[in-house]
Amino acid sequence: MPLVRLDKYISERTEHTRSQIKTLVQKGKVTVDGVIVKRSDHKIDDVSADVKIGGESVSGQKFRYILMNKPEGYICSTDDHDGRTVMELIPPEMRAKGLFPAGRLDKDSLGALLITNDGELAHRLLSPASHIPKIYIVKLDRPLDIKYIDIFKKGLKLSDDVQFLPADVKIVENCDTLAFIRIHEGKFHQVKRMFEAAENHVQILMRVSLGGLVLPETLGKGQCMELLHKDVENLTADMDFEAFYDRFSAIFSAILINK
Ligand code: URA
Numbered sequence: 001m002p003l004v005r006l007d008k009y010i011s012e013r014t015e016h017t018r019s020q021i022k023t024l025v026q027k028g029k030v031t032v033d034g035v036i037v038k039r040s041d042h043k044i045d046d047v048s049a050d051v052k053i054g055g056e057s058v059s060g061q062k063f064r065y066i067l068m069n070k071p072e073g074y075i076c077s078t079d080d081h082d083g084r085t086v087m088e089l090i091p092p093e094m095r096a097k098g099l100f101p102a103g104r105l106d107k108d109s110l111g112a113l114l115i116t117n118d119g120e121l122a123h124r125l126l127s128p129a130s131h132i133p134k135i136y137i138v139k140l141d142r143p144l145d146i147k148y149i150d151i152f153k154k155g156l157k158l159s160d161d162v163q164f165l166p167a168d169v170k171i172v173e174n175c176d177t178l179a180f181i182r183i184h185e186g187k188f189h190q191v192k193r194m195f196e197a198a199e200n201h202v203q204i205l206m207r208v209s210l211g212g213l214v215l216p217e218t219l220g221k222g223q224c225m226e227l228l229h230k231d232v233e234n235l236t237a238d239m240d241f242e243a244f245y246d247r248f249s250a251i252f253s254a255i256l257i258n259k
Pocket of ligand 1: 104105106107109188189190191192193205
């Protein structure tokens, strides 16, 4: 019987914050299996509990949304024929039926990867029409020729006529072989192909943000965390690239410099 805290159970299924849940519980608004529960750290059965807030059920089939900090050496697949998959890294307590990686990072790529069993959300994230922003940090072979910042901004076209949507690039201050790139699509090996076309080569690639969600600094390599309702909503949000750079560039640059 998988036991979880009542506040965690509710926050995974509703938009209430932990403090709102605490207040609701203290006010006697929350029942578990018909009985008022007065402590938000009360442990309940994640599968069978019938939880109501003000008489409204919040139970039911819950989708799982797992954010993984993918390490290199694992493929984004549920099929292990071609080697170790990211699915092996999911801790037992987070496993659920139907989980799959919603998006692809190459075997040698790192960083933010969503694993879910919510097909509808995965479709929204991956559909070519959705244009959800993704930010990567890359370590390059040599400093990027700055003329490519403008070319990427206008939409790079490869010699085989493949056209990429406009992308933003920022070269890291004090380290000209590191750059952040924000793209709004997910073509095969897209980031590597873009820098290849810019007469360069990506040595290390790490995805640091998906939609409006930033890979938490505290999530170690190979670790997973379950996303809360508000974080899931954030996956399809936009991200201000300049604000992202100002706030997070030092953190992610340090990770790549130390690799
Ligand atoms: N672009 C790439 O080239 N590789 C990845 O893993 C992700 C984006």
